[in-house]
């Protein structure tokens with residue numbers, strides 16, 4: 048048991064979401080005494096009953112069998128030797144980073160300080176947050192990093208809904224203020240994760256890793272989204288081109304155009320780097336252009352719908368439009384930054400009547416199933432590539448006289464829909 052070379056075994060995880068809860072369960076599975084702290088009473092009740100509030104196979108399987116003390120009482124921090132901060136790091140309406148959840152979590156640790164604790168921030172933060180925000184909060188209370196406590200950063204890499212990669216096997220990077228803090232953090236993560244735990248030169252480099260990973264993904268998606276707009280004009284099928292380019296066995300990495308970039312990471316993390324670099328006098332023009340392109344895709348999707356309706360002399364105003372999907376990505380129940388809500392808002396602005404169906408959000412759906420949505424629609428926009436939507440039989444659209452389908456995730460077979468007399472339009476195809 049790798050745990051033996053870790054000098055402590057009581058772990059407190061602050062924030063029991065899609066990052067903190069799997070971490071808590073995995074730490075318990077590896078023999079640590081685990082306390083989970085969250086402000087959401089309902090969530091705590093569910094967890095105490097061994098029920099996962101999150102749709103995740105790993106949690107459904109393991110939460111009922113582990114010993115996990117879940118509470119809303121921050122005093123639990125004082126009983127812990129290791130404290131892991133797993134709270135959200137969103138952006139506000141103007142895309143400015145909102146570090147208030149991190150500040151709140153750190154303040155609770157300062158209030159319940161225990162000498163010698165290892166504090167690890169897992170939340171995605173920009174370079175400089177640990178040195179410029181977190182450490183000063185401890186210093187203000189008279190606690191010295193590397194002496195009274197140890198501070199490290201280990202950016203979370205959870206990929207919701209991924210059947211292969213999860214908290215048990217995803218490699219991690221760790222950075223700290225000092226060697227002792229780094230060693231403590233390396234020992235802990237090597238005790239719970241069977242994958243590479245890579246030591247970074249400093250905490251600032253560790254903070255930069257995650258925002259770089261996700262900015263990399265954002266700019267690559269923006270690249271293919273711009274291609275989609277250009278190829279729409281040139282009558283080129285962008286999905287076919289990317290598939291062709293993917294036959295190159297080296298130095299090409301496929302990304303796919305879509306109706307928008309949602310989620311808690313990709314559309315958010317670049318702003319953390321953009322805003323912090325600005326304070327140091329650097330303007331990330333390229334990252335900002337990529338964000339602008341990706342943010343334009345929901346509107347572009349509605350423009351495609353508008354154009355296809357015009358071609359059959361139907362206005363958008365007053366037409367019944369069916370929306371397939373709300374979640375930001377396939378087969379998960381997560382609305383954060385979802386392009387679906389932006390598509391719906393834009394369609395409503397044009398005076399169309401909207402019906403919505405997402406099997407993961409029955410309460411937000413206006414109909415009970417796909418067939419009912421088709422019955423009540425004249426045209427359809429698919430905005431989430433849930434498995435159930437990819438299996439829709441094109442004959443159903445013909446039966447319900449659906450004239451147009453806009454495939455916002457390029458996940459449907461164009462030819463089979465066209466064979467049923469349905470006008471198919473994808474993003475760049």
Ligand code: SAJ
Pocket residue numbers: 203204205206207260261264268301302303304305306307308309310311312313375376
């Ligand atoms: N998207 C595209 N085109 C693509 C890929 C994604 O439009 O080629 C859209 C998706 O539809 C979604 C959004 O971007 O709306 C984000 O998709 P995502 O697959 O990146 O899913 P996330 O948000 O769950 O990203 C997570 C991230 N994990 C962490 O931040 C720890 C990200 O780093 C991973 O790269 C990503 O999973 C992944 O690879 O699946």
